[in-house]
Amino acid sequence: ALADVQARMLQQSAGEISTYDDDVALLSRAIVDEPGLTIREGGIIKDGYNAELDEYRRISRDSKSMLQEIEEREKAETGIKSLKIGYNKVFGYYIEVRNSGADRVPDRYIRKQTLAQAERYITEELKEFETKILGAQEKIVQIEYNLFCDVRDHIKAKLASIQQTAHAIARVDVLASLAEAAVNYGYVRPRLTQDGTIDIKDGRHPLVERILTRDLFVPNDAHLDHSDCEIMLITGPNMAGKSTYMRQVALLTLMAQAGSFVPAREATIAPVDRIFTRIGASDDLVSGQSTFMVEMNEVAQILKYATKDSLVILDEIGRGTSTFDGMSIARAVVEYIEKRVHAKTLFATHYHELTDMEDAKVKNYCVAVKERGSDVAFLRRIIPGAADKSYGIHVAKLAGLPKAVLKRAEQILAELETEQAKLDAVETADVSADAADNKAAKAATAKTAEPAMGSLFTSGLSDALLGLDIMTMTPIEALNELYKLQEQAKQEAGLS
Ligand SMILES: Nc1ncnc2c1ncn2[C@@H]1O[C@H](COP(=O)(O)OP(=O)(O)OP(=O)(O)O)[C@@H](O)[C@H]1O
Ligand SMILES: [Mg+2]
CATH class of the missing domain: 1.20.5 (Single alpha-helices involved in coiled-coils or other helix-helix interfaces)
Structure with missing residues (x-):
């Protein structure tokens, strides 16, 4: 199928695929279609592959009829009708005679076991038979194992080549699947740029668009760059489509970077160094982390490792704590990303207060809804601007709260x-x-607001300072303390 392909990557893959006809033939000749789970219990090798194995199998297979033959003969010779041959693990094969026939038992029978109603015997012939049968079973297992090992060694010698073929086929499989999805679902080829821009026209979420049956998926644009819109602050009602939209942008970026076409009308995408996400609520009680702790840990990791070239998805930071704590953290995180990290960021929140952060690089977006009387229609359209309502109670009603x-x-x-x-x-x-005092009043509000915000982060330092007993310290101790405090200050400022 790959003989005439034009694309370099497919040509290369085609060159790396071998067919192994001889090995396939060997495997289908040697190994049964459904071998057992272990390799030391037989049931692996096909009939007709090895003459010795076939011979032992014949003995083993014929044992039933041979036993029957012996039983019939003994019955006829002794005239004991109740005579029968049996087997148990301790005594092996035996001839059982009920007490009623005891007087007819010939001398050549050797007594093995006495039961309430019967006696059990063995004969020379039965003993020989037993050795042969049990030996055959053992032999079969042993031969099968050896044959299996031979086949395995033969294949193993080609391991590297087979793995190369497997890799190449896997690669072709991925490329073919992406191509198929692109054709079936109308994806386009993204343009790649180096300038850090993500610009998507009429993008769609590749999975959500497929599972929607009642509604049509509403496509949305996205634009992020490092000059006008580095951070999209997305507000909007519950169920409006914020999370879907943010993941869609991340997925399209990932798909483009992986070499796939993307579900959009048009897309220009700059490669990112990483995509960071903080989504949903989860806990990790076993390793000692509460829900909020998990959330904060993830935020900490993101702020530590994200760079200008990263894409950051933050879905409702600070929900798991009190409103003021959560809002303060959310605001401080946006500020930190804007001032220090400079990563392209999508930030969804229900803290509508945050929308006053709009500036040169932070832009407000919201999801359009239409109010019809007491009803709300979700339009799923991301538009510039800020939302001021979450319609949480409306969504609670849809969910069926009492x-x-x-x-x-x-x-x-x-x-x-x-x-x-x-x-x-x-x-x-x-x-x-007092119009004249307008400015001063605003400054005052800002001032009263500021220490409160500041204290959230600096309380550790001032506590440490207040706790020092300076009068009793030696100069060396004081110097050490000073060093420690500075380290702590650096850490809190995110400098270390
Ligand atoms: N663009 C879209 N077109 C059609 N349906 C959509 C679209 N985006 C989202 N939906 C539908 O809306 C549902 C809710 O979307 P989503 O979870 O993104 O909302 P949200 O704004 O994050 O809500 P919340 O604030 O409650 O987290 C999705 O499960 C999906 O079925
Ligand atoms: Mg959401």
Whole structure:
């Protein structure tokens, strides 16, 4: 099939594939179609492959009829009707005679075992037969094992070549599968660039688009670069399609980099050094990590190892702790990525407060929805702008939460929203009361906000400082402490 291919990679693969006709013939001649699981119990080698093996197999196979023959003959000679031949592991083959026939037992019978109703005997002939049969079984296993080893050694001599063929076939298989998917599902060839840009027009999630049966998959654009939009801050209702969208961008990047066509109308993609993701909630109780600990560990790894050339997917950082803690961490992480890491980043969040971070490189995006009365229609369209509602209760209703819970939740939400509105009104009133002080007021809010944020990260240092008993320290101890504190400060600033 590969004889006439044009592509260099396929030509090379074709050159690495051998057919091994002789070995295939050997295997199909020697090995049974369904061998047992172990190699030391026989049942591996086909009949007709080895004359000696065939001979022992004949003996073993014929043993039943030979036994029957002996039994018939003994019955006739002795006239004992109840006579029969049996076998057990301890005594081997024996002739059993019920007590009723005891007086007819000939002298050549040697008594082996006495039972309540019968006696068991052996004869010279039976003994010989036994040695032959049991020997045959052993022989068969031994011969089969030896033959198997020969075949194995023969094949093993070609191991490297066979593995090369396997690799080449695997490669062709992957390429053929990607090509088939590209044709069947309308993928396009991505353009590769070196300038760090990801630009996708009408991209689709390769798996979600296939499993949707009721709805059509809505394609979406994506644009990330290092000048205008390094971080996409994505807000939008639950169930809107944020996670799907972010994974879609990561998958298309991965596919392009692996050499595949991608599900999109058009795509320009710069290779990345790594794709980092923080998705979903999981815990690792056995190794001592709670849900939130796992999340924070993963974020720590990402912030440590991501570079300007990485693609980072952060799906709702900080959900597993209190709102303020979570929001503070989320904001600080975005800041850190923007100021230090510079990785292309997709960041989905329900902390709508974060949308005020929009600046030269951080851009707000949201997923469009349409409110129809008390109903919400998900449009699945990623558009510029910030969302201010999550419609969580609406999604809870779709999921089938009890009516009483939904009703109560709506009530509580309404109360919280009026309280917030009141607070906001007071704030605006304060500020506008003295227009001249407007700036100062804002600065003051910023100031009060700042130490709170700062203290989240520096409390370790100040605790350590306050804990020092300076009066009793020697100069050397003080110097050591100072060194330690600086190391800690560096660590907290992410400098070490
Ligand atoms: N572009 C799309 N076209 C059609 N259906 C989509 C699209 N994106 C997502 N969906 C459907 O919507 C469902 C929810 O999407 P997703 O999990 O991405 O939402 P989300 O915004 O991350 O929600 P949450 O905030 O609850 O995590 C998906 O399982 C998928 O069936
Ligand atoms: Mg999600």
